[in-house]
Amino acid sequence: MNKELPKTNRELSVMIRRSFKRDATIPGSVFGFGVNDSDYLVSPVINGKQVRCPAYKSWCDMLRRACDGKYQQKYKTYIGVTVCDEWRSFMAFRDWWLENHVDGWHLDKDIIGNGKEYSKDKCIYVPLWLNCFLINNEARRGDFPLGVSFAQRHKKYASDCRNPLTGSGFRIGYFDSTNEAHEAWVRAKISFAYELRPRIEAIDARIFQRVIEVILNAK
Numbered sequence: 144m145n146k147e148l149p150k151t152n153r154e155l156s157v158m159i160r161r162s163f164k165r166d167a168t169i170p171g172s173v174f175g176f177g178v179n180d181s182d183y184l185v186s187p188v189i190n191g192k193q194v195r196c197p198a199y200k201s202w203c204d205m206l207r208r209a210c211d212g213k214y215q216q217k218y219k220t221y222i223g224v225t226v227c228d229e230w231r232s233f234m235a236f237r238d239w240w241l242e243n244h245v246d247g248w249h250l251d252k253d254i255i256g257n258g259k260e261y262s263k264d265k266c267i268y269v270p271l272w273l274n275c276f277l278i279n280n281e282a283r284r285g286d287f288p289l290g291v292s293f294a295q296r297h298k299k300y301a302s303d304c305r306n307p308l309t310g311s312g313f314r315i316g317y318f319d320s321t322n323e324a325h326e327a328w329v330r331a332k333i334s335f336a337y338e339l340r341p342r343i344e345a346i347d348a349r350i351f352q353r354v355i356e357v358i359l360n361a362k
Contacts, residue, residue, distance in 0.1 A: 145190040152197035159196045163187040174210035179233050198237040227262035239263045254350050276307045289361045290328025291321050300324040304331040332358045
């Protein structure tokens, strides 16, 4: 008879640890930095399929971003990113993960941290819409500031933004300089941030002011 799996990642991690204990072994190294010191099988076979512990997957994904040179060559924004010594231990990370993980949300090191270290004091789980609101695809603008492109037809600099409430993009206007166009983008983003403030503060009361700072410092 197949075993019914829990519906949430947290419950699944707890179930796997409870059901698949292992004998003490030499801890394994992950990406040359992390230590898999788990006291259970992190990828057991359940119902005929290998099931990876969600906490372990989150830990490995974090280590890949910070410690895998090949990954960093592909995603250069992670060059220089580190993981704190405490989170070298999978079980230490797992303790924090059990308290903070939310299904469908993403581990973020930028909003309350400095963007350069993964640690329990600098990380938070946030929904994808907030990540997209702060990172956004306007970064594909070449040499222009965020939200700015050159409109050949108008011979001016265009300012574009995406409405995080609807997901649709819109043009703010045309300007004589990149600075003016970027400042219009900043004003639009801040206006949206205030509209989203109740939802942002519902995630964590600490982060609204930090969201404003991220927008003001965007280049």
